[in-house]
Amino acid sequence: MNQAGRFVVVLLRLSAAMMAFALIAVFMPGEWIDATHRWLGMGDFPEEPISYYLARSLSAFYAIFGGLLWLISVDLERYRNIGFYLCYAGLAFGPIVLFIDISADMPFYWTLLEGPFVIILSVVLLALLKKARRTDQ
Numbered sequence: 001m002n003q004a005g006r007f008v009v010v011l012l013r014l015s016a017a018m019m020a021f022a023l024i025a026v027f028m029p030g031e032w033i034d035a036t037h038r039w040l041g042m043g044d045f046p047e048e049p050i051s052y053y054l055a056r057s058l059s060a061f062y063a064i065f066g067g068l069l070w071l072i073s074v075d076l077e078r079y080r081n082i083g084f085y086l087c088y089a090g091l092a093f094g095p096i097v098l099f100i101d102i103s104a105d106m107p108f109y110w111t112l113l114e115g116p117f118v119i120i121l122s123v124v125l126l127a128l129l130k131k132a133r134r135t136d137q
Helices: 003-020 022-027 030-039 049-074 076-103 108-136
Strands: none
Touching (some): 003 076, 003 108, 022 049, 030 049, 049 076, 076 108
C-alpha cells in the first residue's frame, strides 16, 4: 500500500473512532442528554418520546457507520469501491445536512462544522482513494 492508501486508512480509522463515541448517547440517561443539549447552547431537550428515540437511534446509526469505516480500513483494497461510494454519498449528503442545519436554525458553530466537514472529508478521501488506486496499478 502506498502513502495515499495509508493516509486513507488513518482518516477512516480516526473517523470511525470519533463515531464510536456516539454509542455513549444510546445508553446515557435522559438527564445527561438534556444537560448536553443545554451545554451546546440549544436550551432544554424536548421531553417528547420521539426526541429521545431520534437522538438515540441516530447515535446508534453513527456508531454502526463508524464500524463500517473501520471495516473498510482493515482491507482497503477489497473494499475500495465501497469507499468510493461513501465519498460520493458524502458529497451529496454534506450539502443536504448543511441545508437541514440552516433550516432547523442550528447554532452557527454546528452548521459550520457538520455539513462542510462531511464535504471536505469526502473530497480529501476521494482524492486519496483515486491517487492510491493510480499508483497501485
